[in-house]
Amino acid sequence: MSRLTGKVVIAQGGGPTAVINQSLVGAVLEARRFPEVTRIWGARHGVRGIVAETFVDLSEATTHNLERVAQTPSSALGSTRDKPDAAYCQRIFQVFRKHDVRYFFYIGGNDSSDTVRIVNEYASREGHELRVIHIPKTIDNDLPVNDHCPGYPSAARFVAGAFGGINADMMALPGVYIGVVMGRHAGWLTAAAALAGRHDDDGPHLIYLPERPFSIERYLADIDRTLQQQGRCVVAISEGVWASRDGKGREIPLAAELMRKAGREPQVDAHGNIQLSGGALADELADVVQKRLGIKRVRADTFGYLQRSFPGVVSSVDAREAREVGEKAVHYACEHHMSGSVVIKRVGDYAAKYELADLNEIAAQTRHMPDAFINAEGNGVTEAFRGYLRPLLGDDLPRLERLWAPMVKLGD
């Protein structure tokens, strides 16, 4: 197959991560090596920038600037939540044809891979030779085929670090702590809290994932038992824990169910949808512990936006792999004349290898935690999960140390 001359367009979609710019820079620097690449354009704010034709010329970015950007969290090109439909994808394709774009690299999650797939179909149908590569990223770690997704290890490192600090905090001033972690459909990021502990009695003592039904009574019993055994209880819970359904089979957010149990009615908007603020789940989960178990010191935090773009808390493994999937995307497109989605596979314990998967395998699917990673009680993770995550967290993890000094024995 002959070399295909034309422009590269690269874009970033969906929620930012701490290493998504590594993939951007990996692809840009690698694409510069290919003489058939006439220009490298970055679309501002994902697909939105393509249809609006707002591009920056990455051929003119300095390598120094690019290398610094690679170490900066969040999406340097800007991102978008737009989920293109068929007409939108057709418009993307038209812009590509108009400007002789022959390579399209889209860094994103499930939705982005689906967009890439549809644009590719238009190009084939219209006989415009185009190579499209989806470059994976998501802190949710829920892309199929991949062993794990760039962005997840760094977010996991943040979550594990946060729970390590909170466990130490709760040892100093005991009580109950509930941390609500991102992840609406899959529990990968919440599960990362398990890596906080070194000693048998370190928190988090309980981990609740969206892969298992959540029972308030069970949650209270778990906390009560932990308090009796340890004198404190640290809980990690996924924001995606919305287990209940109303009489019509519709999902009721857990926070709303908790509010009703406490005798308060959640607000409902004009469309009948329950209105819940960002911190409602954490607040209600704390409230029910305080009231039902009579515990005075109950604290709850919603980790929110801190966990996905905190600077300086990056897994070295994640940074390297995010860079490499960007580079590999260019190899697949320019050297191997292929389209598809770059995926990460695991080799031994631990190395990564990269492959190109069919876009149909990736698009619009969600990979949940497998049963082998969740404990039988559904309130924690297994050693298999710890073994899976540990090598991904990277080097130089902060090591929290307990004071080892004997109690003074006082005779009376």
Next chain:
Amino acid sequence: MSRLTGKVVIAQGGGPTAVINQSLVGAVLEARRFPEVTRIWGARHGVRGIVAETFVDLSEATTHNLERVAQTPSSALGSTRDKPDAAYCQRIFQVFRKHDVRYFFYIGGNDSSDTVRIVNEYASREGHELRVIHIPKTIDNDLPVNDHCPGYPSAARFVAGAFGGINADMMALPGVYIGVVMGRHAGWLTAAAALAGRHDDDGPHLIYLPERPFSIERYLADIDRTLQQQGRCVVAISEGVWASRDGKGREIPLAAELMRKAGREPQVDAHGNIQLSGGALADELADVVQKRLGIKRVRADTFGYLQRSFPGVVSSVDAREAREVGEKAVHYACEHHMSGSVVIKRVGDYAAKYELADLNEIAAQTRHMPDAFINAEGNGVTEAFRGYLRPLLGDDLPRLERLWAPMVKLGD
């Protein structure tokens, strides 16, 4: 004055910090050098461990363990929220007399320094020679006499880092972000958010401190104007912003006022106190922006417990100074036969020097942000504040870099 032979008791009080164990270890290792110190006891959970006579023998901790503990956040001895009254302080003194304790080091904030002062008075009255030193720590940075307090620079580094990441996040996906930062009475920690920015249009664009009255209308106008100018708005706000008063002059939490404006009545407990959950302020501050300004993408986080014991986000300056105030405490007590509170003074730009202040100067007082550090509009900080904080944040701050690439000019 002759050397005083007897035991050391050391304890940690109040909220944990990232470097409070540096002070503990500084004092313990230094006290080991003095032969008149017969034993070094650590009280478990602050003053509570003294009256309960639960001590660990720090003379038997290994230096390796102590050095690792020094780098671990939170209070390794355990802490307490107990605020001893006169009888409690008398009990502390009786335990000291019983066990021949001659040196008492208490690492803590305002309340701890007051405890130290009262115990000292009992000892003088009873003719028991005792040297007491208060070792400062507080992420709130609100101890008088001190230029700044150990623990604050590291928490400030976390807050500045968090807002740096969030600013990058909001550049990728624009909207309004509100981050609620710890600090009930003084705005020091919230103000640290200002150090997140490098470019003129970097967030946080607005900073609200408890030192200034808070107006909801002003807040909305500020955000509206920022959105028009920048297309996004990042807000840092202190949890201590509770400006309103009801008809009887009682303080009404701002969150409750916001709820009432939105037509919802906050819960009141049996004592008539307004019940507000941890995330209520952030949630209500987001809600009012969404409803009144009609902005769709409004996000709010309460930083909560992450900001005070996150591992690995420590200012090198803070770690060193926290260590040194522990060491200096021992020098003042053992070499100079003095009692008091160790304070940090600033020399030039930048070095620290240590002095011993009278306990009466420190105890139970709060140091607010001076007017020179707050802008005229009351919605931001001054360059003087930035100059004050910058050297405290330590080395190797993550440097967030923007992509510099020219827009592609497309002829039509």
